[in-house]
Amino acid sequence: DTTEAQAEFDARIAAEGRIEPRDWMPEAYRKTLIRQIGQHAHSEIIGMQPEGNWITRAPSLKRKSILMAKVQDEAGHGLYLYSAAETLGIDRDTMTEQLIEGTARYSSIFNYPTPTWADMGAIGWLVDGAAICNQVPLCRASYGPYARAMVRICKEESFHQRQGFEILYELSHGTEAQKAMAQDAVDRWWWPSLMMFGPPDADSPNSAQSMAWKIKRFSNDELRQRFVDMTVPQSEVLGLTLPDPDLKWNEDRGHYDFGEIDWTEFKEVLKGRGPCNHLRIANRKAAHDNGAWVREAASAYAAKQSRRTAD
Numbered sequence: 001d002t003t004e005a006q007a008e009f010d011a012r013i014a015a016e017g018r019i020e021p022r023d024w025m026p027e028a029y030r031k032t033l034i035r036q037i038g039q040h041a042h043s044e045i046i047g048m049q050p051e052g053n054w055i056t057r058a059p060s061l062k063r064k065s066i067l068m069a070k071v072q073d074e075a076g077h078g079l080y081l082y083s084a085a086e087t088l089g090i091d092r093d094t095m096t097e098q099l100i101e102g103t104a105r106y107s108s109i110f111n112y113p114t115p116t117w118a119d120m121g122a123i124g125w126l127v128d129g130a131a132i133c134n135q136v137p138l139c140r141a142s143y144g145p146y147a148r149a150m151v152r153i154c155k156e157e158s159f160h161q162r163q164g165f166e167i168l169y170e171l172s173h174g175t176e177a178q179k180a181m182a183q184d185a186v187d188r189w190w191w192p193s194l195m196m197f198g199p200p201d202a203d204s205p206n207s208a209q210s211m212a213w214k215i216k217r218f219s220n221d222e223l224r225q226r227f228v229d230m231t232v233p234q235s236e237v238l239g240l241t242l243p244d245p246d247l248k249w250n251e252d253r254g255h256y257d258f259g260e261i262d263w264t265e266f267k268e269v270l271k272g273r274g275p276c277n278h279l280r281i282a283n284r285k286a287a288h289d290n291g292a293w294v295r296e297a298a299s300a301y302a303a304k305q306s307r308r309t310a311d
């Protein structure tokens with residue numbers, strides 16, 4: 001009976017328990033998880049493109065192999081997350097179709113270009129740094145498969161963040177031109193990184209319910225503030241400035257104040273009008289089309305194997 005099942009679900013959430021795939025759950029809980037985990041998976045997969053762009057041009061063999069490992073990690077994250085979403089009753093083909101048709105969301109951040117090597121540093125330091133702030137609390141999300149996937153993902157994200165910091169550290173302690181390149185990348189990635197946390201709490205339609213269900217543990221603004229507080233001292237170590245004249249320590253709040261985010265830009269990117277939206281989706285579609293023969297061959301092989309087992 002649904003009332004009893006709902007009471008059991010509510011009690012489990014209240015007691016910090018985990019909801020597992022075979023447990024009863026409200027349809028709206030299932031739907032919001034499919035939405036969030038699906039968007040998260042797509043972000044990891046689309047997120048391979050801005051950095052994949054630099055694998056062949058990284059400045060040394062060592063840098064190439066580190067970057068290649070990082071991009072492969074992102075593919076792995078996408079795959080765990082698609083699998084976690086599949087436990088909720090949607091399949092990966094459907095999610096992929098939605099992505100290449102342009103009806104599924106993925107993080108706004110991956111719609112910005114990567115014109116220089118320093119962008120690899122800024123993505124690692126800022127984008128993966130923001131991802132860690134947002135994702136560490138998701139290791140305690142109430143849905144078991146999502147929370148467990150996040151544990152490994154966060155460990156790998158920490159490596160990504162450190163490698164980005166290290167790239168920027170080398171550049172900011174190099175020649176004047178290298179330092180200028182690092183500063184330019186930070187200038188371009190800072191504000192979009194703050195937008196990754198989503199709209200302000202007052203304009204975040206999903207937050208209240210997701211927090212009540214303990215999918216999200218902190219609000220968008222709380223995590224954004226945490227990221228700013230964590231990043232400012234790191235920028236000082238790098239000797240780079242963050243492009244915000246209003247950024248300053250507020251003794252009373254015990255936090256850094258920061259300037260107004262350009263929410264018009266955020267909305268434009270979400271509507272598909274960011275600098276690289278078309279390119280990202282076109283590339284993903286081309287990769288999917290070019291991989292059709294692999295999927296067909298794998299299905300034919302699986303069918304042949306199952307006929308053999310049946311004989």
Ligand code: ACO
Nearest residue numbers: 036040043044106107108131195196197198204205206207
């Ligand atoms: N980029 C694209 N869409 C966004 C972004 C963003 N940065 N922030 C919010 N949105 C979307 C939401 O998905 C939601 O869309 P929908 O209702 O049409 O599905 C809408 O804007 C309103 O936002 P919220 O109500 O605040 O949505 P939500 O409660 O889902 O919070 C958040 C958004 C914080 C991104 C949450 O979904 C989350 O924590 N997701 C998991 C982390 C993740 O996806 N990270 C991806 C980037 S990190 C990486 O891949 C390295």
